[in-house]
Structure formats: C-alpha cells, structure tokens
Amino acid sequence: ILMGMVNYEIKEEIALITLNRPERLNAYDKTFFDEMPKIWKQFRDDKNAKVAIITGAEEKAFCVGYDLKGGELSLDELKKSPMIVPTSHNIWKPIIAAVRGYCVAGGFWIASSCDLRVAAANSEFGIPEAKSNIFSVLNVPDPMYHNLPPAIVLELAFVGDRISARRLYEIGFLNRVVPSENVMETAIELARKICINGQLSIKMGKELFYKSKDMNRAQIEDLNWKMQEEFLKR
Numbered sequence: 001i002l003m004g005m006v007n008y009e010i011k012e013e014i015a016l017i018t019l020n021r022p023e024r025l026n027a028y029d030k031t032f033f034d035e036m037p038k039i040w041k042q043f044r045d046d047k048n049a050k051v052a053i054i055t056g057a058e059e060k061a062f063c064v065g066y067d068l069k070g071g072e073l074s075l076d077e078l079k080k081s082p083m084i085v086p087t088s089h090n091i092w093k094p095i096i097a098a099v100r101g102y103c104v105a106g107g108f109w110i111a112s113s114c115d116l117r118v119a120a121a122n123s124e125f126g127i128p129e130a131k132s133n134i135f136s137v138l139n140v141p142d143p144m145y146h147n148l149p150p151a152i153v154l155e156l157a158f159v160g161d162r163i164s165a166r167r168l169y170e171i172g173f174l175n176r177v178v179p180s181e182n183v184m185e186t187a188i189e190l191a192r193k194i195c196i197n198g199q200l201s202i203k204m205g206k207e208l209f210y211k212s213k214d215m216n217r218a219q220i221e222d223l224n225w226k227m228q229e230e231f232l233k234r
Helices: 032-045 075-084 106-112 143-147 150-159 165-170 180-195 199-214 217-232
Strands: 006-011 014-019 051-056 061-063 095-099 102-104 116-120 124-126 176-178
Touching (some): 006 032, 014 032, 014 180, 051 061, 051 180, 061 106, 075 106, 106 124, 106 143, 165 176, 176 180, 199 217
Parallel strands (some): 051 095, 061 102, 095 116, 102 124
Antiparallel strands (some): 006 014
C-alpha cells in the first residue's frame, strides 16, 4: 500500500506540494483520493502560506493519473476523485502547477485546476483514457473545459494523443514555457511576486473570478458589490 505520496513543506510563505512517486511517474493509487484532499485543505487553512506550487518529483513526470496496476476503480472511488483537484475546496489563495515531463489523465486534470501553469518545453499533456476504453471523469468539476478550447479538449479525449507544451502555451493554457531545469525557479519567481502583493485583493479577486463563471450578469454585479463592501470594511 502506498502511504504518503504527497510531500508538503513551507518555504518563504510558499507551500511546496510534491507528488512523490517517481518510480511510477508519480501515478497515484486509491489512497490518494483521501490523501490529496487533506493536502489541499492544509494549504487552504495554513496561515503561513500565501501561495502554493504543486509539482512532481523528478523530471520524468508531473503526474500520469491513476495507476492502473491498482485495479479498476469502483463508482464510489470514482466519486471521490473530484476531491483531488483544488477547485473542489474553496481555496482562494493562488496555486501554481510546475510541470515537467508527462502530465496526462488525472495529472492533467490537477494541473488544469490550478490558477497558473509553468511547464518544461519538453513536457507533454494528454487525455489517453480512450486508448484503454476508460470513461474519463476529467470534467467533474470542469476546470479543463473552462481552461481549454472545446475542440482541443475533445480532440485530446477522442484521439488520445499527447499535445506539446508549446501548443498549449499558444492557446493560453500555460503562463510560461521554459527549459526543464528552470521550471521550479520560474514558478518560485512567480510565487514570490504574488507574496509581496495585497493578499486580500488577491483572495477576493480569485473568489469573484471563479464564482462568477456560473452566474449571470446581475448575479455577478450583486456578488461584486457585496465583496466590495466587505473589502472596504477591512
């Protein structure tokens, strides 16, 4: 049984979250469905952390999703899977994905659920489930559909081939593409810039950004003015 796949540490107000199973390209097994949500809640409630960076151990992979050697997932286990992504936990602090190597299946889902993404120039992304006749749950909740054009998502899902970091940068999914050895340095540089800015402004801006995606104009205006009122009371 895999115990403790995820490492969590704080450096300079930055939470460094590492998916640590490099011998399996940071694929996760069933215990991850309980472990990863605890890590996201730990970051959410951590007064010492202003921003998080999530990455994979070593350079071969960010994460390649669920390890199929762990056996087929039951419906109850699949229903737990949305909790591995940060968008399920009302986290209003910024999260940066630092991607090296393969970022596919559930790993791609996790990266797409972060706010900013830095990737190695040689990294590759994909939704390969169709090649094994697996029904993907990557749209629950729906960060991938929000962050990529529909035609790109559907081609990835139907064909199953991987897409390059450069292509994803061109369509606005990635913030930075750099050599693999510079990925963490670039992510930390972004995180430091965030740390010196106004944290309440960032928190409320992120909350409004995500909550407004499923609202009509009148609801967005209403939420905006409520939040402005709260901000002015600080």
